[in-house]
Amino acid sequence: MQVKQHLLPSPAPGTRRELVSLHYGQAGQGEKVYIQASLHADELPGMLTAWHLRRQFDALEAAGRLRGEIVLVPMANPIGLSQWWLQSHLGRFEGLSGENFNRHYPEYIEAAARAAEPRLGQDERQNVAVLRAALRTEVQAAPADTELKALRKTLMLLACDADVVLDLHCDAQAMMHLYTETPCWSQCEPLAAFLGAGVTLLATDSGDNPFDEACSQSWWKWKRHFGDRFPIPQATLSVTVELRGQQDVHHDLASQDAQAIVDFLTWRGVIAPDGAVPAVPAPVGDARPLAGSMPIASPVAGVLTFLREVGETVKAGDVIAHVIDPITASVTELKSPVDGLLFARDTLRLVTTGARIAKVAGREATRTGKLLGAR
Numbered sequence: 001m002q003v004k005q006h007l008l009p010s011p012a013p014g015t016r017r018e019l020v021s022l023h024y025g026q027a028g029q030g031e032k033v034y035i036q037a038s039l040h041a042d043e044l045p046g047m048l049t050a051w052h053l054r055r056q057f058d059a060l061e062a063a064g065r066l067r068g069e070i071v072l073v074p075m076a077n078p079i080g081l082s083q084w085w086l087q088s089h090l091g092r093f094e095g096l097s098g099e100n101f102n103r104h105y106p107e108y109i110e111a112a113a114r115a116a117e118p119r120l121g122q123d124e125r126q127n128v129a130v131l132r133a134a135l136r137t138e139v140q141a142a143p144a145d146t147e148l149k150a151l152r153k154t155l156m157l158l159a160c161d162a163d164v165v166l167d168l169h170c171d172a173q174a175m176m177h178l179y180t181e182t183p184c185w186s187q188c189e190p191l192a193a194f195l196g197a198g199v200t201l202l203a204t205d206s207g208d209n210p211f212d213e214a215c216s217q218s219w220w221k222w223k224r225h226f227g228d229r230f231p232i233p234q235a236t237l238s239v240t241v242e243l244r245g246q247q248d249v250h251h252d253l254a255s256q257d258a259q260a261i262v263d264f265l266t267w268r269g270v271i272a273p274d275g276a277v278p279a280v281p282a283p284v285g286d287a288r289p290l291a292g293s294m295p296i297a298s299p300v301a302g303v304l305t306f307l308r309e310v311g312e313t314v315k316a317g318d319v320i321a322h323v324i325d326p327i328t329a330s331v332t333e334l335k336s337p338v339d340g341l342l343f344a345r346d347t348l349r350l351v352t353t354g355a356r357i358a359k360v361a362g363r364e365a366t367r368t369g370k371l372l373g374a375r
């Protein structure tokens, strides 16, 4: 394993941060897998899972069982890790710009397509190699004049030519669930089964370019761009893995999740099996449209108490929570707008007017516009 340090530009005199990536296996041999943890720096289950993955990858490499290249970034956000305010860690938004660390990844699809076109042909594998090289050149050449932009660029450079990208996040309180783009679903389905995901939320271009979509969208957009002229596969499977809730930082869960990822990579052929190839388990959940994932917002402020637990199946009109005004003693019922799976809810119990307190995954795509909230 090779450790690489990537210096970010200094945000202030005397201060400089670095990103660290761990490189296993052989570049150019077999598939490339990229895994990063805690891009939202206050989402810690990914960092613990990465620690378990690192132990597994160390052993697998020593045993000569890696058939491809694996890049592991065990902590993807040194900026967010350093943001504290009065004993509270703030890792989701950059304090300087207010931007969400997992939004606004630039896209280079048109520029890379223009550069690659003279070298494209009817060989799909060759097209993948040519487009990846063109994309790398564009990402490398992109300006990055702030620390945040340099972080995004560094992460994209490490990930943009991978066959598999796993971005390890978590929700506030949640069951295991995934986000991926619809063209990735057929490749993602076995991963969802290995991880025991309760639901996978599908969208095509949800808006604001989160990291996983920035890595996968090139392929279906290039396919659309070139039409029938050149064969272009969905060459990157990119998935945001929501490792349950922020408090779910336990060795038993993290080692189980790391094992599920290793089993998936073994099933995919990146890791040589020790005996039989692991069979894809029976799925726990299914795939549903991100446009059918319904946030439940509170129309009033007050003390929030939940009546339903994460993981419960609910009906439209079921009361999910009460918001209590301690002055007037009024109780406001917050109801599910759809039949679906209550897969995530907030940790705060003092709710502000308009705040979103839970999400129910329905089966019908009913929302339009930008599908991911700032939170």
Ligand SMILES: [Zn+2]
Residues within 6 Å of the ligand: 039, 040, 043, 102, 169, 170
């Ligand atoms: Zn996150």
